[in-house]
Structures are given as structure tokens and as C-alpha cells.
Amino acid sequence: MRLRPLILFVLAIVIAPTLATAHRKGESYVYLNVGEASLSGRFEILLDDLGNAMALDDNGDGTVSVQEFEAHSADIYARMQPNLTFFIGDQSYPVEITGHDFVPVGFGIFATLNFTTAVSQAMPDAIEIEHRPYYAGGGPEQPVLLIIESNARSGLEGNEARHLLVFASETERRSVDLTAASALDMFKSFVIYGAKHILIGYDHLFFLLALLFPAVLVYRDRHWDAVEGLRPALMNVVAVVTLFTIAHSITLSLAALEILRLPERLIESLIAASIAIAAAANLIAAPRRQIWIVIFGFGLLHGMGFANVLAPYGVEPTNIVVTLFAFNVGVELGQILFVVLCVPLLYMLRKSRLYVPVVLYGGSSLLILIALYWFVERAFGVNMSVSSLLP
Numbered sequence: 001m002r003l004r005p006l007i008l009f010v011l012a013i014v015i016a017p018t019l020a021t022a023h024r025k026g027e028s029y030v031y032l033n034v035g036e037a038s039l040s041g042r043f044e045i046l047l048d049d050l051g052n053a054m055a056l057d058d059n060g061d062g063t064v065s066v067q068e069f070e071a072h073s074a075d076i077y078a079r080m081q082p083n084l085t086f087f088i089g090d091q092s093y094p095v096e097i098t099g100h101d102f103v104p105v106g107f108g109i110f111a112t113l114n115f116t117t118a119v120s121q122a123m124p125d126a127i128e129i130e131h132r133p134y135y136a137g138g139g140p141e142q143p144v145l146l147i148i149e150s151n152a153r154s155g156l157e158g159n160e161a162r163h164l165l166v167f168a169s170e171t172e173r174r175s176v177d178l179t180a181a182s183a184l185d186m187f188k189s190f191v192i193y194g195a196k197h198i199l200i201g202y203d204h205l206f207f208l209l210a211l212l213f214p215a216v217l218v219y220r221d222r223h224w225d226a227v228e229g230l231r232p233a234l235m236n237v238v239a240v241v242t243l244f245t246i247a248h249s250i251t252l253s254l255a256a257l258e259i260l261r262l263p264e265r266l267i268e269s270l271i272a273a274s275i276a277i278a279a280a281a282n283l284i285a286a287p288r289r290q291i292w293i294v295i296f297g298f299g300l301l302h303g304m305g306f307a308n309v310l311a312p313y314g315v316e317p318t319n320i321v322v323t324l325f326a327f328n329v330g331v332e333l334g335q336i337l338f339v340v341l342c343v344p345l346l347y348m349l350r351k352s353r354l355y356v357p358v359v360l361y362g363g364s365s366l367l368i369l370i371a372l373y374w375f376v377e378r379a380f381g382v383n384m385s386v387s388s389l390l391p
Helices: 003-018 047-053 066-071 073-083 183-200 202-216 230-256 264-283 288-313 317-349 355-380
Strands: 028-034 039-046 084-088 091-094 096-105 108-116 126-131 144-151 165-167 172-177 217-220 223-226
Touching: 039 047, 047 066, 047 108, 066 073, 066 096, 073 096, 073 108, 126 144, 165 172, 165 183, 183 202, 183 317, 202 217, 202 230, 202 264, 202 288, 202 317, 202 355, 217 355, 223 355, 230 288, 230 317, 264 288, 264 355, 288 317, 317 355
Parallel strands: 028 144
Antiparallel strands: 028 039, 039 108, 084 091, 084 126, 096 108, 126 172, 144 165, 217 223
16 A cells, blocks of 8 residues: 555656646536635536526527526526625625626536625635535536635636635535645545545445455365454455555546546446456455456456546646545545454454355355346446336
8 A cells, every 4th residue: 555655646747747628527616716805706617517407408408508598597696696605704705696608618618607795804814615516406416616716815816727625515614725825725625535435435345345255264175264363364454455456546547647548337337347256256265366366457447436536526737646646545544444444343253153154155145236236227227226116
């Protein structure tokens, strides 16, 4: 695991210049202009993203036009104005939308909604920002990137790419230091999102769990035995986690930097298959050498899965090292937490007569069934949920 920061740093430095774009699919933006005694800015949202959260597609052609936006502009203003509130001391300053415009890009049209606030006092060193997602209760969840375009407190001007904060799917209130560089705040944001993703990414956790089941055992004379002490168990765990970490770090970096990219549907399907294969290896007691190949090979796939999560958050040339490193730190922290919670329990149960038949074989069989269920859903686009079968 110690190699991970070095790998990320080298990859980021070497191929960072290949990235460039100010707007991406799946992103919305808040541009902020901080004056000596004023606060204003604008929202930038893809018209189709607005259409996914509101009924704007009047002609039913699957896309939102400028004319349809204009026809619903009052409703859109009403939806967006509660989206952002600034706090200076005990005083709150909601935004007031003053007008809109449009910015065409290669994959669609962004609506820009200009806003102002009633701030008329000298700006302090720090302010708080409360964000409420415009898509709450409808539409796909997507990150909202806060970009300080200009800041009289720090002398910043003309920034259109480097974002300061990433707001997610829930209402949250964040503090912004107007006198400091944005790297630390951005680092914290991506650590949080990396950790959050691994802890709610059940497919990644299930793959790791399939690898941990036999870590407290040793296979000899055609049957499983419990390891005698903690040291060999920990060595097995460290080997598993390290190999998985190195593998997914490589492809996460390459995919996030758009050097290597495969269709998301293919990646997610293969990730589901990787869980089934890793669990099946437990049932047949696959040789350790083959297990290392499975861990590394499928770890590469999981890295591209992480990249699909990271992609919407915007990896810019100016912050590539911070973004990638912070996201990976978050993933690693979440992964370590999962291991710390699981391994002691598995170690205590390893000598139980039920461990091999119930935990190892039963648990692995259950993971195979879940993984195959996911594979069919992802590979063939079939909704197999119970709710889809109900009238």
C-alpha cells in the first residue's frame, strides 16, 4: 500500500496534460464572484439535466430546448433560488436570480442563471454556504461543483476550471476560507467522496469480502485448517489488500485521465462477474498463485469502476494530483475500515466447526448468487427487482 501514492503521483504528473474541458456531462456548476463587499455568481446546468428533475420536455422528444426552458423559466427560477444560501456571521443571504443565458457545448446546452445577494458589508475571512440539490425528490443525483471565479480577498481572477467544493446529493452546509488556497478544501471533499463510495459500493466490498473469507485459513492435505496465529492471518490480509490496491490504483488513474476507457456497462458487468469468480475460487480451494492473478486482474476492473464514479466530479489539469490522490485516500480509508471491521470477526470464528461450511462455503455461495443476479441486470439491462414485478 505504500507504493500507491507514488504510483498515483507519477501517473498524474506524466499524463496530466492530456486532460482538458470546462464542462462535462453529469455535472452542474456554481460560479461565485466575491467582491470587497458583494457576493454574486451564476448556476450552470445542462438543460437535459434540468429536464430530468422537472417536467420541461413539452414536445416529448427526449431533450429540453431553449424554447422549452424559456416557457418554464419562472418555474425554474423558483426551483433554483432556494438552492443556495450564504451565511456571514448570524446573517443569512439567499440568492436572487436576476436573469439567464445559454452556453452551447459539444454534447448539449448549459443554462446559466445569474444570481446576486443582498451582501453589502466587507467580506470576512470565511463564509458558510448551504446547498440544497435542485434535483431533490426527482432526477438523477449528480455532483455540483463550486468554482470561485473571482475573489477580491485573494486576488483570484478568471478561474473557470479549478473547483473548490463538491456538493453531493444531500443538503449540506460548508465553510469556505476566502483567504486560503482551495487545495485543502478540495482535498477534503474528495477524501469524503472516496470513502463514501467504497462504503456504499457493495460490489467492491463483496469482492473484498470474498477474498477475506479464506485469509484466516490455510489449505493443506485437501482440507481447510484455521491459521494458528494472528500473524499469518494478517500477512494474508495485507497481501490481498495491497495487491488489490495496486491494481485498482493503476486503472483508476488511467481511466480518470482518459488514457484508458471502456464502456461503463461492460465494466460494471465484469465487476459483478469478478465477485462470482473470486467466491467460486473459495469453493474449489484454488491455488494461491491463481488467487493472486484473480485479485490483480479483477482489481484492474474495479479501478475502472472507481473511475466511473470519479469522472462526474471533474478532474482538471490544475488539480489532477490533488483530486486523484484525495479520492484514493478516501477509498483506501473506507477499505481499511471495512477490513478492520471484518477481519477480527473472521479471525475469532476461524476455529469454529461452522466456519468452513457456513462462512466460507455458505458465504461464498451467497456472494455467487448475488453477483450473478447483478451480472444479468447489468449485462442485459434487465430490471430484476421485486418492485418491477408488482403491478
